[in-house]
Amino acid sequence: MTVKTRQTGHNEELIPLRSIPGVNVFQYPPAMPAGPGAKEQFAGNLALTQRLAQGEEFTMFVSIPYCKVRCNSCPYFKAKMPKGAGYDFLDPYVSALETQMAAYAQTERFRSGTLAAIYMGGGTASLLSADQVRRIVGFAKSAFRTSAGMEITLEGNPSDFNRAYYAEVVSHGINRLSIGYQSADSDILVDKLGSPHNASEGLRSLQDAIQAGFRTVNVDMLYGIPGQKLEQWQRDLGIVIGLGPESVTTYSYIVYGNTVAELRIRKGTLDAQIDDDEKHRWYLYTKGTFEDNGYVLYKKGHFIRPGHPQAYSDLSYRVGTESLGIGAGAYSFVNGYLFMSVGNPKKFTTDMERGLFTAADFQSSQANTDARMAKYLMHSVATGTIDVQEFRVMFGTDPRNVYRAIFEEMSAKGLTESGDGSISMTDRGTRWQQNIMSAFYHEGLRRA
Numbered sequence: 529m530t531v532k533t534r535q536t537g538h539n540e541e542l543i544p545l546r547s548i549p550g551v552n553v554f555q556y557p558p559a560m561p562a563g564p565g566a567k568e569q570f571a572g573n574l575a576l577t578q579r580l581a582q583g584e585e586f587t588m589f590v591s592i593p594y595c596k597v598r599c600n601s602c603p604y605f606k607a608k609m610p611k612g613a614g615y616d617f618l619d620p621y622v623s624a625l626e627t628q629m630a631a632y633a634q635t636e637r638f639r640s641g642t643l644a645a646i647y648m649g650g651g652t653a654s655l656l657s658a659d660q661v662r663r664i665v666g667f668a669k670s671a672f673r674t675s676a677g678m679e680i681t682l683e684g685n686p687s688d689f690n691r692a693y694y695a696e697v698v699s700h701g702i703n704r705l706s707i708g709y710q711s712a713d714s715d716i717l718v719d720k721l722g723s724p725h726n727a728s729e730g731l732r733s734l735q736d737a738i739q740a741g742f743r744t745v746n747v748d749m750l751y752g753i754p755g756q757k758l759e760q761w762q763r764d765l766g767i768v769i770g771l772g773p774e775s776v777t778t779y780s781y782i783v784y785g786n787t788v789a790e791l792r793i794r795k796g797t798l799d800a801q802i803d804d805d806e807k808h809r810w811y812l813y814t815k816g817t818f819e820d821n822g823y824v825l826y827k828k829g830h831f832i833r834p835g836h837p838q839a840y841s842d843l844s845y846r847v848g849t850e851s852l853g854i855g856a857g858a859y860s861f862v863n864g865y866l867f868m869s870v871g872n873p874k875k876f877t878t879d880m881e882r883g884l885f886t887a888a889d890f891q892s893s894q895a896n897t898d899a900r901m902a903k904y905l906m907h908s909v910a911t912g913t914i915d916v917q918e919f920r921v922m923f924g925t926d927p928r929n930v931y932r933a934i935f936e937e938m939s940a941k942g943l944t945e946s947g948d949g950s951i952s953m954t955d956r957g958t959r960w961q962q963n964i965m966s967a968f969y970h971e972g973l974r975r976a
């Protein structure tokens with residue numbers, strides 16, 4: 529496939545809007561946890577004895593919290609796979625996942641709803657054997673009522689994948705694969721990121737994935753990595769677009785505090801990152817390149833071929849359906865409460881054996897209408913468009929009536945433009961996306 533490339537440039541003056549509160553609103557647009565405490569009595573708040581409305585959809589996130597290594601700047605790492613451990617190491621954990629699913633499936637609430645999307649992530653979900661994937665998917669399908677053509681995503685690392693594995697998981701119902709490709713450059717992968725895979729493993733597993741028969745293959749890529757040059761990023765884009773996956777998610781790399789990456793930058797053994805304005809220029813180049821090659825913007829940094837939306841994300845974040853987090857460290861959203869199940873996988877497994885299936889490390893206060901409106905708008909800003917009509921249907925009012933001052937300020941600063949029934953972020957608005965999301969932020973969502 530011939531890949532169309534374009535020039536960078538774009539030196540427009542950028543306008544600060546306001547400072548951003550200390551929360552990562554882009555990663556976690558749903559309500560943020562409000563307080564610690566694994567309290568089993570919290571289960572009463574979840575109204576598990578109440579039925580959901582007829583046909584009401586919910587989603588499920590299945591957490592596999594283990595990784596082979598800890599990458600150089602990872603905020604999600606929970607537990608390392610013991611050296612030399614085989615697939616059977618995860619058998620008790622998979623049994624604990626089944627126990628938790630079975631407990632929810634027996635409640636009135638989740639017996640009456642319809643499971644519409646499953647996302648198996650981590651950690652590293654590809655540490656599961658294909659047979660363990662079959663167990664989890666099969667258990668979910670038999671325990672819950674499911675929608676026709678339910679989206680089931682498996683996320684994983686290229687070094688765990690091969691053709692036989694793909695063929696098996698496709699036959700077990702995985703119809704969306706999300707592959708942590710990150711970069712086509714081994715030095716970036718191994719030295720700068722500390723990733724468990726190298727460039728040839730990444731390329732081979734991506735080529736095989738595209739041939740394997742998934743409905744959608746999504747490729748995760750990183751830009752703005754310390755030491756990464758624009759030409760390397762352009763080459764990465766050319767390779768991935770040339771292979772033609774249905775979906776590509778590009779993430780701006782973040783150096784988190786107290787990580788190997790931060791330490792190396794402080795010691796001078798790793799280059800500092802490019803600044804935010806330069807990252808934005810790379811982003812505009814990226815967006816333009818995808819659009820020139822037949823992709824559409826789905827969410828900031830996420831580009832799809834038409835017809836390949838992500839049901840899990842749409843339902844969980846925009847529509848705001850309930851969501852069950854299955855496994856250690858997984859987030860659930862039930863009856864307006866956001867909570868994170870116990871993060872330690874050993875403790876999680878023990879809790880399931882003891883029947884503590886709603887035990888949580890963090891739990892939020894109940895999201896009221898204001899918080900739900902904020903959540904909807906923050907996610908919409910991430911997608912680049914606010915659907916005014918959908919907001920009206922969901923909340924019975926026009927968002928510009930509720931947030932008049934914010935919308936007027938954004939319009940005056942050239943951050944948004946109004947269209948037919950929608951409000952879209954301009955390129956300048958995309959640069960200040962975090963600020964705009966924070967403008968809609970509701971105190972009820974704040975971590976205590």
Ligand code: SF4
Binds near residue numbers: 594602604
């Ligand atoms: S594999 Fe993913 S979750 Fe695990 S340490 Fe690396 S970046 Fe973090």
